[in-house]
Amino acid sequence: MREQTGAAIVGCGTIFPVHAGAVSRMEAAGLKLVVDTDGRKAEQAAAEYGCEAATDYRAILEREDIQVVHLCTPHHLHAEMAVALLQAGKHVLCEKPMAHNLQAAERLLKTAQDTPAQLGIVFQNRYNAISQKIREVIDSGALGKLLGMKGIVTWHRGRDYYAGSPWRGRWETEGGGVLINQAIHTLDLLQWFGGEITSVQGNVTTGILADTIEVEDTAHAGIAFKDGAWAIFYATNAYVTNSPVELELVFEAGTLYQRDDHLYLKQNGAETRLDEPASSYNANTVPGKAYWGGSHELLISDFYDHVREGRKFWIDEAEGIKSLRIISELYRLSKTQELR
Ligand SMILES: NC(=O)c1ccc[n+]([C@@H]2O[C@H](COP(=O)([O-])OP(=O)(O)OC[C@H]3O[C@@H](n4cnc5c(N)ncnc54)[C@H](O)[C@@H]3O)[C@@H](O)[C@H]2O)c1
Incomplete structure (x- = not known):
């Protein structure tokens, strides 16, 4: 069996099950950690998907077993979290919008272009x-x-x-x-x-x-x-x-x-x-x-394929x-x- 890509999801709210469900159905990926500032939500999600829970996303930064991080958090946190994660070498799949304003998005765009890790933005309706x-x-x-x-x-x-x-x-x-x-x-x-x-x-x-x-x-x-x-x-x-x-x-x-x-x-x-x-x-x-469009799962598994094969994902910072x-x-x- 191929080695699984380790995943974490930050934000266990409304869209979380769509991401967690897609990861759990992918043979090539394994959900290691879910994060929510609401500890109860994180624990519940972790119990459901059989992984660890945390309340601070920075726990991911040091984890060598996690390569891909899904950001399912409120908009104003996207850029800040994605920048920190990309700088720590994590590939980031960020829910839309890329950021809550253009200034933050430009900052994230620059970081994504300057770091080797990939940034994907969830515009699943393209699929x-x-x-x-x-x-x-x-x-x-x-x-x-x-x-x-x-x-x-x-x-x-x-x-x-x-x-x-x-x-x-x-x-x-x-x-x-x-x-x-x-x-x-x-x-x-x-x-x-x-x-x-x-x-x-x-x-x-x-x-x-x-x-x-x-x-x-x-x-x-x-x-x-x-x-x-x-x-x-x-x-x-x-x-x-x-x-x-x-x-x-x-x-x-x-x-x-x-x-x-x-x-x-x-x-x-x-x-x-x-x-x-x-x-x-x-x-x-x-x-x-x-x-919403039901193509989340197609986009998520395509992102993982690109990451695994070292190909640039097409809905990246410049597209997002x-x-x-x-x-x-x-x-x-x-x-x-x-x-x-
Ligand atoms: N692609 C789509 O079609 C689609 C559909 C729905 C939502 N979304 C996007 O998904 C993102 C989340 O939306 P939602 O509807 O799930 O929101 P939500 O409010 O239901 O969930 C957000 C979760 O993030 C948690 N959170 C807040 N601050 C946090 C922090 N600092 N660290 C960790 N967790 C934190 C909250 O406790 C909450 O559980 C948004 O960007 C939204 O636009 C996309």
Whole structure:
């Protein structure tokens, strides 16, 4: 049997079981340690997954049996923890966003580039069958030039969601609202499909959740790409339910669109469904809410493969920071009331 890659997970909250479950199902990895400042949560998680527990992530720094660390902590801790871990030679798989603001993300980017250990950012929706198919169509040029895109995220986050984890809803700890926490996945996909960005315009507002959070619950944007495409984007946490994300990509020779978690091609007046019903984002195949995208497990095992084989993981610091740059620009525009 191959030697297992030793793993630790920091943060035993909502997303923890998705990471712990994926690691425990991988033959090539072994979970050694789970960490949470809430000792009870750490002990419970350790008992469930058969590993050790700790309350301070710095316990990992000296552990030679741990090579990969998953960061599942509140946003404001990502950069600080990732920098310390990378400098100690640990590979880091960090939940999105890479950091709670652009300044911290730039610091982390520099450390990741200056240290031999790898940094991966969890944008699991790039592994969805639909996203992969869209990328394939763009790369093949089968539909001609990409002219425009639309990304719509209308979800529900109620008062109990924010009360459950007090770091949420605060600039200092979450770093923003619907943009940096929920819709960052869709912004990441739009920029991954569209390529280099030349300008961003838009605004953020806080409406129905204003009595609960200080960050935005709603945002809209227009994004111009160097190759000529133009994207419009809308996101809110103030809807009554979690609707499936809507994506549309208009090409010279046809339109791809995602509705109800399926991908369709509209061409010459006919509509064809392109994805297989049992594709990888099916919520029943891995734990996790359907609207998060269920491709965590694919991303996690791919990260471990890259680390083991010494290949650079593709969703790295340079990729992770791109959506954060869009978000940061939207916050800046909103704050300065600049109309562009
Ligand atoms: N990729 C996705 O689709 C997805 C989905 C959900 C959450 N997330 C991300 O996962 C991260 C965690 O989110 P969550 O919803 O699980 O949050 P959560 O509040 O449910 O859990 C966070 C956990 O971190 C612990 N913690 C706080 N400070 C700590 C510290 N200094 N050291 C160790 N543990 C500490 C808390 O006690 C808590 O148990 C966030 O970055 C979030 O954006 C990603």
